[in-house]
Amino acid sequence: MKASTIVLSTIAALFLASIVAAQNQQSKSDPKWVAPADAAAKKNPLAGNTDALAGGKKLFMRHCAECHNEDGSGLQDAANLQLPEVQKQTDGSIFWKITNGNVKAGMPPFARLSDTERWQIVSFVRTLKEEPTGSGK
Amino acid sequence: MKISNCILPALLLVGCAPALRAQESPYFVTYDHHLEEPRNLEVDTSATIGSPGASQSAFIAPYMELEYGVKAWWTSELYIEGQSTPGDSTAFTGWRFENRFRPLFREHRINPVLYFEYENINEASRIFKEIVGNTGDTGEPVAELSKIRAHELETKLILSSDVHNWNFAENFIVEKNLSENEGFEFGYALGLSRPLATMASGENCRFCRENFAAGLEMYGGLGSTLSFGLHNTTHYLAPVLSWQVSENASIRFSPAVRLTDIGSPVLFRIGYSYEVRGFGRKVAHLFGGKG
Numbered sequence: 001m002k003a004s005t006i007v008l009s010t011i012a013a014l015f016l017a018s019i020v021a022a023q024n025q026q027s028k029s030d031p032k033w034v035a036p037a038d039a040a041a042k043k044n045p046l047a048g049n050t051d052a053l054a055g056g057k058k059l060f061m062r063h064c065a066e067c068h069n070e071d072g073s074g075l076q077d078a079a080n081l082q083l084p085e086v087q088k089q090t091d092g093s094i095f096w097k098i099t100n101g102n103v104k105a106g107m108p109p110f111a112r113l114s115d116t117e118r119w120q121i122v123s124f125v126r127t128l129k130e131e132p133t134g135s136g137k
Numbered sequence: 138m139k140i141s142n143c144i145l146p147a148l149l150l151v152g153c154a155p156a157l158r159a160q161e162s163p164y165f166v167t168y169d170h171h172l173e174e175p176r177n178l179e180v181d182t183s184a185t186i187g188s189p190g191a192s193q194s195a196f197i198a199p200y201m202e203l204e205y206g207v208k209a210w211w212t213s214e215l216y217i218e219g220q221s222t223p224g225d226s227t228a229f230t231g232w233r234f235e236n237r238f239r240p241l242f243r244e245h246r247i248n249p250v251l252y253f254e255y256e257n258i259n260e261a262s263r264i265f266k267e268i269v270g271n272t273g274d275t276g277e278p279v280a281e282l283s284k285i286r287a288h289e290l291e292t293k294l295i296l297s298s299d300v301h302n303w304n305f306a307e308n309f310i311v312e313k314n315l316s317e318n319e320g321f322e323f324g325y326a327l328g329l330s331r332p333l334a335t336m337a338s339g340e341n342c343r344f345c346r347e348n349f350a351a352g353l354e355m356y357g358g359l360g361s362t363l364s365f366g367l368h369n370t371t372h373y374l375a376p377v378l379s380w381q382v383s384e385n386a387s388i389r390f391s392p393a394v395r396l397t398d399i400g401s402p403v404l405f406r407i408g409y410s411y412e413v414r415g416f417g418r419k420v421a422h423l424f425g426g427k428g
Contacts, residue, residue, distance in 0.1 A: 108209040
């Protein structure tokens with residue numbers, strides 16, 4: 001077997017192993033992942049803008065739903081965005097977390113989106129509500 | 138030209154499927170600090186087309202990239218490439234394996250990324266994913282050039298900033314050919330880009346401005362440790378345009394104009410990329426990992 005074939009096979013095996021290994025993470029809140037006070041104090045300039053909200057939904061489905069699920073309930077290692085501990089955070093704090101991500105924990109930064117687009121996502125995240133568990137009957 | 142020699146470039150070109158996200162970088166050569174999202178796989182099919190010059194033949198060099206987000210701070214990429222020269226021949230020119238690492242975990246004014254690549258290519262390679270050293274087309278037949286192997290290591294320091302919806306990126310390149318005594322070769326790539334609209338509409342429109350990004354790249358060689366400087370180096374200036382044609386697919390185009398006397402006068406670049414979201418999750422399911 002040629003040396004180049006061995007090298008290529010090894011790289012392919014490592015690549016596949018890294019894919020499998022990268023999955024085994026569990027969602028847990030990170031107490032150190034806190035927005036600085038000045039960032040948390042920022043107001044959403046698009047709050048109440050229904051056109052912006054519609055765009056925010058589209059952006060959420062494109063960039064966030066893969067991990068956070070379409071209803072924000074979270075899949076495996078991603079947070080449930082419906083939870084009160086998320087919803088009680090300020091708009092500025094959520095914006096900061098979208099911008100910077102939590103790279104160590106697997107959440108990528110989305111600074112590649114424009115400021116306006118990130119605020120649009122914040123607007124949409126605000127609409128995610130936990131479904132009532134009981135029927136009430 | 139043998140029919141079998143046409144198959145690889147044809148497959149690489151036909152493999153193009155529709156896709157580009159508006160926020161996807163429009164650059165062909167310059168890297169910014171935005172890595173592939175974890176577990177996503179981007180399949181990119183591109184081609185570099187060189188116009189004929191005084192001592193250069195026209196050529197087409199198709200290549201395919203498989204880019205995978207291993208972690209939020211680590212992206213891995215595999216390339217395969219070919220080259221065809223009209224009136225000469227077509228050849229498989231090799232493969233490359235690259236990794237990009239983000240050492241800082243927050244957004245900063247300037248964001249560094251470290252890049253490491255191993256190349257197992259031959260001298261017929263013409264994709265020009267980077268330009269380093271003192272470059273020039275020797276005019277030798279493709280069949281002869283493809284016999285000369287080049288095992289190369291390449292590193293880049295990528296610096297990138299996002300300022301008011303503009304991206305500014307600077308790449309500093311060092312390359313070492315392990316097969317020849319060429320010293321260490323140097324190069325650079327600079328880029329700036331911006332989306333044409335910064336607010337997303339609620340509609341799934343195909344031609345709205347938010348689906349387009351435009352910019353400018355400049356790249357070239359800076360000589361080597363054997364001959365450092367701009368003497369006998371190639372430099373290009375290249376407008377770039379990207380268009381997100383569907384939710385997962387994008388098209389990029391760039392005509393690069395030569396600024397010096399060496400190399401092809403114009404390099405046309407075209408690329409199509411398709412993003413497979415959650416690819417790693419799906420593969421992990423197959424192998425019993427937690428999706």
